[in-house]
Amino acid sequence: MAIEVDVLKRVPVREQEPKVRATNFEEVCLGYNKEEAEAEATRCLNCNNPQCQKGCPVAIDIPAFIQEVKVGNIEGAYQIISKSSALPAVCGRVCPQESQCEGKCIRGFKGDPVSIGKLERYVADTARQMGIKPNGATEKRNHKVAVIGSGPSGLTAAGDLAKMGYDVTIFEALHEAGGVLVYGIPEFRLPKDAVVKKEIENVKSLGVKIETDVVIGRSVTIDSLMKDEGFDAVFIGSGAGLPRFMHIPGEQAMGVFSANEFLTRSNLMKAFREDSTTPIMHPKKAVIVGGGNVAMDAARTALRLGAEVHVVYRRSEEELPARKEEVEHAKQEGIIFDLLTNPVEILADENGWVKGCRCIRMELGEPDESGRRSPVEVAGSEFDIECDCVIMSLGTSPNPLISSTTEGLEINRRKCIVAEEGNGQTSKKGVFAGGDAVTGAATVILAMGAGRAAAQGIDEYLKSLD
Amino acid sequence: MFKILERNVLAANIYQMVVEAPRVAAGCLPGQFLIVRVDNEGERIPLTICDYDREKGTVEIVVQSIGAETNQIAKMQTGDCFADIVGPLGNPSDLVKEDLEELKKKKIVFIAGGVGTAPVYPQAKWLKEHGVTADVIIGAKNKDLVILEERFKSVSNLYITTDDGSYGRSGMVTKCLQDLVDEGHQYDLCIAIGPMIMMKFVCKLTKELGIPTVVSMNTIMVDGTGMCGACRLTVGDEVKFACVDGPEFDGHLVDFDQAMNRMKLYATEEGRLRLAQEEGKTHHGGCGVCS
Numbered sequence: 001m002a003i004e005v006d007v008l009k010r011v012p013v014r015e016q017e018p019k020v021r022a023t024n025f026e027e028v029c030l031g032y033n034k035e036e037a038e039a040e041a042t043r044c045l046n047c048n049n050p051q052c053q054k055g056c057p058v059a060i061d062i063p064a065f066i067q068e069v070k071v072g073n074i075e076g077a078y079q080i081i082s083k084s085s086a087l088p089a090v091c092g093r094v095c096p097q098e099s100q101c102e103g104k105c106i107r108g109f110k111g112d113p114v115s116i117g118k119l120e121r122y123v124a125d126t127a128r129q130m131g132i133k134p135n136g137a138t139e140k141r142n143h144k145v146a147v148i149g150s151g152p153s154g155l156t157a158a159g160d161l162a163k164m165g166y167d168v169t170i171f172e173a174l175h176e177a178g179g180v181l182v183y184g185i186p187e188f189r190l191p192k193d194a195v196v197k198k199e200i201e202n203v204k205s206l207g208v209k210i211e212t213d214v215v216i217g218r219s220v221t222i223d224s225l226m227k228d229e230g231f232d233a234v235f236i237g238s239g240a241g242l243p244r245f246m247h248i249p250g251e252q253a254m255g256v257f258s259a260n261e262f263l264t265r266s267n268l269m270k271a272f273r274e275d276s277t278t279p280i281m282h283p284k285k286a287v288i289v290g291g292g293n294v295a296m297d298a299a300r301t302a303l304r305l306g307a308e309v310h311v312v313y314r315r316s317e318e319e320l321p322a323r324k325e326e327v328e329h330a331k332q333e334g335i336i337f338d339l340l341t342n343p344v345e346i347l348a349d350e351n352g353w354v355k356g357c358r359c360i361r362m363e364l365g366e367p368d369e370s371g372r373r374s375p376v377e378v379a380g381s382e383f384d385i386e387c388d389c390v391i392m393s394l395g396t397s398p399n400p401l402i403s404s405t406t407e408g409l410e411i412n413r414r415k416c417i418v419a420e421e422g423n424g425q426t427s428k429k430g431v432f433a434g435g436d437a438v439t440g441a442a443t444v445i446l447a448m449g450a451g452r453a454a455a456q457g458i459d460e461y462l463k464s465l466d
Numbered sequence: 467m468f469k470i471l472e473r474n475v476l477a478a479n480i481y482q483m484v485v486e487a488p489r490v491a492a493g494c495l496p497g498q499f500l501i502v503r504v505d506n507e508g509e510r511i512p513l514t515i516c517d518y519d520r521e522k523g524t525v526e527i528v529v530q531s532i533g534a535e536t537n538q539i540a541k542m543q544t545g546d547c548f549a550d551i552v553g554p555l556g557n558p559s560d561l562v563k564e565d566l567e568e569l570k571k572k573k574i575v576f577i578a579g580g581v582g583t584a585p586v587y588p589q590a591k592w593l594k595e596h597g598v599t600a601d602v603i604i605g606a607k608n609k610d611l612v613i614l615e616e617r618f619k620s621v622s623n624l625y626i627t628t629d630d631g632s633y634g635r636s637g638m639v640t641k642c643l644q645d646l647v648d649e650g651h652q653y654d655l656c657i658a659i660g661p662m663i664m665m666k667f668v669c670k671l672t673k674e675l676g677i678p679t680v681v682s683m684n685t686i687m688v689d690g691t692g693m694c695g696a697c698r699l700t701v702g703d704e705v706k707f708a709c710v711d712g713p714e715f716d717g718h719l720v721d722f723d724q725a726m727n728r729m730k731l732y733a734t735e736e737g738r739l740r741l742a743q744e745e746g747k748t749h750h751g752g753c754g755v756c757s
Binding site for chain 1: 493503554688689691732
C-alpha cells in the first residue's frame with residue numbers, strides 16, 4: 001500500500017506507546033518499514049551540492065544512498081554508507097541529526113528536513129537482516145596497528161585501517177567491546193544484542209582482532225606494545241570515562257551513584273533483568289543531577305526500574321544539552337524536570353542512606369564570554385526534595401591512566417590528549433588519538449569522525465615508513 | 467578464556483587457584499589486584515593476587531566463598547575457565563618504588579586477617595627477594611582458618627594468633643601487635659590487609675603507637691578502572707577511587723566508618739542472616755557487610 005507523502009512533512013516513525021515503554025527496556029523507536037522508508041526517500045531533492053553531506057562528520061554520500069532506498073536497492077545503499085561509516089545502525093539511532101545532516105537539509109527551510117537518520121537506520125537494519133557485510137580490503141599491507149579502546153572512535157579507526165589492508169588489533173579494558181555503546185547508552189535507545197554486537201561483528205569481519213580485558217597502562221603499556229609486540233602505530237580512542245562528582249556534603253551516602261556506575265550496572269551488566277547476578281538499586285524516588293544525554297539515559301533507566309524521577313538542572317529548558325528528541329521522550333514517559341535548581345547537600349538518614357536532596361533555586365545571569373548565561377544562586381531559596389537515590393550526571397573527563405604511563409604523550413590542563421585536528425597525530429611519534437580522549441565528552445559521531453581522520457593520518461605515516 | 471591449572475582447598479570455604487592469565491602475570495606487582503567474571507552471565511568481582519609466575523604466565527588467586535559469585539568460583543575445578551580476568555589493577559605497593567637502601571633500614575610489620583592474608587604474601591615475598599625480612603602477623607578465628615603458614619615461614623618472621631587461642635598466640639591481631647611492641651619490637655611501618663573492621667582497629671592502635679600504617683581498601687567495585695566511582699572513599703579531606711588511586715592508602719587518614727557503611731549497599735537481609743547462622747558465635751561483623 002503506497003503511503004501518501006506531504007513533501008513538507010516527514011513520514012512519521014512508529015514508536016512504542018509512552019505508558020507501555022516506561023515499564024520495559026525494549027527499543028522506544030520502532031523504525032521505518034519498507035513502504036515508509038521508500039516514501040520518505042522520495043522527499044529527498046537529490047541536490048547537486050548536498051548540504052546534508054557537509055553536516056555529517058564522516059561525510060556519508062547521503063543523496064546517493066537515499067536514491068538507492070527509493071528504488072529498493074538495500075545492498076547498494078548499504079555499501080555507499082559503509083564506505084564512510086562503520087556503525088550506521090548505531091549512528092542512525094543516536095546521532096544528533098538535528099544539528100548535523102538534517103540540520104542542513106534544504107527541505108528543512110520550509111517544512112521538515114528529510115529523516116536521514118531514520119533512513120540510515122532502516123538501511124543498516126535491513127542489510128543486517130539480509131546478511132549483507134561491508135566490503136573488506138583488496139590488498140594486504142605489512143604493518144601492525146594497535147587501537148586502544150573499542151568505542152565509536154576506535155571501531156571506526158580500526159574498520160578504516162582494516163579496509164586499507166593493515167593488521168589491526170583493538171585492546172579493550174572491559175569484557176565486552178563497544179565502549180559507551182555497551183555500557184552507557186541504554187537498551188531502549190540502542191539494542192545491544194540485535195544492533196551493537198552485530199555492528200562489531202561487521203568490523204571483525206574486516207579482519208580486525210579484538211582483545212578484551214586489557215587495561216592499557218596496567219596490563220601493558222603503549223611503549224611496550226610498540227617496542228615488544230611489533231605495533232608500528234597506535235591509535236588512542238580511550239574516551240572520557242572518569243565521572244565528576246559535585247563535592248557537596250553527603251555525596252558518599254548510600255544511594256548516591258555516578259551515572260556511569262548506574263548505567264554500567266544496568267546496560268553492561270544487565271542488572272535491569274531479574275536474573276542478573278549484578279545488583280542495582282531500584283529507587284522509589286530518584287533525583288538525577290544534570291541535563292545532558294547521559295542524564296536523560298539515567299533518568300529513563302531509573303524510571304523503568306520503578307522510580308518517580310526528577311531531573312534537577314541548574315539552567316533552564318532552553319539550555320538543556322540533551323537532544324530535543326530525548327527530552328521529549330523523557331517527558332512523555334513522565335520524567336519531572338526541576339529546572340533552574342541545583343543541589344547543595346545530600347541528606348542521609350541515621351543508617352547512612354539517602355533521604356533527600358537539598359537544592360537551591362537558580363536564576364540566569366548576564367551572558368558570559370561564550371554567550372551562555374551562567375546560573376546564579378537565589379539567596380535563601382533552599383528547599384528539600386525527598387528521595388532515596390541521587391544520580392550524578394555532571395559529565396566525565398579522560399582517564400589519566402594512559403597518558404600517565406606513556407612516555408612523551410602531551411596532555412592539556414583538562415587531561416585531554418593533545419592531537420592534531422586533521423590527522424590525530426600526538427606529540428609522540430607513531431601515536432595518534434581521537435574522540436573523547438582528545439575533545440572531552442562529545443558525541444558518538446564526532447568520535448567516529450576523529451577515528452576516520454586518524455586512520456588517514458596513520459596510513460600516511462605508515463606509508464612514509466615504507 | 468582463562469584456564470584453572472591448579473586448585474586447592476586452603477581452609478573451609480577458602481580456595482586457592484593457579485590460573486592462566488599471561489598479560490596479568492607479565493605486569494603485576496605486589497599490591498595490585500584483578501577482576502574476574504566467571505561466565506557471560508557473571509558479575510565482575512575484585513580478587514587479590516596471591517602470587518604470580520611470569521615465565522609460566524600464571525597468577526594465583528585466593529577466594530573465600532561468601533556469596534553467589536564466589537560460591538560459583540568455589541565449585542570450579544582444574545581445567546575450567548574464567549570468562550574474564552582483568553588486570554593487574556590498582557597501584558603497586560609503595561614498597562616496590564622505594565629506594566632499596568632506605569627500605570633495608572626499615573622494620574616492617576604486616577598484619578593479615580582472614581582471606582586478606584593472601585595479598586600480604588607477594589609483598590613479604592618481594593621484600594625477602596630484595597633482602598628485607600619483615601614480621602608478619604596472621605590473625606584467624608581458629609586453627610582451621612589459618613592459611614599459607616608454610617609459605618609465610620619461608621619469606622618472613624611469622625606470628626600467628628587465633629581469636630579462640632586454638633593455635634599460636636591468643637586474641638585478635640591488635641593484641642598480638644601490642645604484645646610484640648611490649649616485648650621490645652620497634653616498627654617503622656605497618657601494612658594491614660584484612661576485613662575493614664580489623665584495619666580500622668589496627669589503625670587506631672598504630673596511631674597511638676606512632677607507627678605509620680598502610681591499609682588496602684576492599685570496597686565495592688564494578689569496572690575497577692576508574693570509570694564509575696562505586697569504590698569511592700574519603701581519605702583525609704579528599705574523595706578517592708580505591709581502584710585507581712589505591713587500593714593502598716594511609717590508614718590514619720581513611721574514613722573507615724563511612725567505608726564500612728558503603729559496603730552495606732547491596733547487602734540483603736537474607737545474606738546477613740545466613741552469615742550470622744554460618745558463623746555462629748564467632749560472628750563479629752568483621753567483613754563490614756553485615757554489622
